[in-house]
Amino acid sequence: MKVPNTPLKTELFNFKRHDIAQVVAIEQQLYNDLAYPELLFYQAVHQWPSSQFICRDADNILAYAMYAPAEKANTLWLMSAAVKPNCQGRGVGTKLLSDSLRSLDEQGTTSILLSVAPNNAAAVSVYEKLGFEVIETAEDYLGQGQHRLIMQRKITDKDSL
Numbered sequence: 001m002k003v004p005n006t007p008l009k010t011e012l013f014n015f016k017r018h019d020i021a022q023v024v025a026i027e028q029q030l031y032n033d034l035a036y037p038e039l040l041f042y043q044a045v046h047q048w049p050s051s052q053f054i055c056r057d058a059d060n061i062l063a064y065a066m067y068a069p070a071e072k073a074n075t076l077w078l079m080s081a082a083v084k085p086n087c088q089g090r091g092v093g094t095k096l097l098s099d100s101l102r103s104l105d106e107q108g109t110t111s112i113l114l115s116v117a118p119n120n121a122a123a124v125s126v127y128e129k130l131g132f133e134v135i136e137t138a139e140d141y142l143g144q145g146q147h148r149l150i151m152q153r154k155i156t157d158k159d160s161l
Contacts, residue, residue: 008092010099013052013064015045022061023054026082036066036080044068044079050107051076055083055096062087063096067104070113076104078114094126101130105155112155115141115148127151 013023020041027035044066045052051067063083067076083093101112114132116123132151141148 008055008057008062008095010053010055010096010103012050012103013045013054014049015042018054018056018061020045023064026061026064026084027080029085030082041066051104053096053100053103055092055099063092065096065100067100067112070111072111074108074110076109076112078112081114089122094129097126097130101153101155110155112153114151116151118147118149124149124151127153 020038023041024035024038027041048068053065053067054061055063063081065081066079068079069075070077078097081093081097083096104112112132114127115138116127118124118137130153132153134149135152136150138148138150140146141150
């Protein structure tokens with residue numbers, strides 16, 4: 001599947017309008033046995049409805065981004081962002097993240113945190129393009145030998161006032 005000729009649209013994920021199975025399928029294609037379970041996606045949509053996003057063409061969900069509250073007020077974690085494998089490298093993920101960051105800024109979010117594998121150069125590059133900076137290298141972050149870069153993007157300076 002190529003990125004469609006129809007315009008891409010980023011929107012809040014709403015399980016009443018959208019097929020959650022498409023989001024779960026993207027997750028499973030990318031992460032296999034380490035994929036988040038379907039139940040987590042239902043919980044996220046119910047618990048944090050204003051911070052779950054999808055990017056779609058006219059018919060299909062091509063990517064999703066799942067944000068969750070952090071300990072600090074007005075700060076979210078990007079828990080997962082994924083693009084269908086056959087749509088990667090075509091700007092779908094960048095559009096999704098750029099649009100979702102803009103929406104979160106409008107909602108009053110001041111900072112986004114994420115973790116990414118240090119060897120995932122493509123993802124690190126996209127995150128840096130979107131204004132994320134490495135703030136920590138965390139060894140064994142997701143278990144033995146699972147090192148991560150912790151990156152942060154301050155959306156606004158609202159929290160420094």
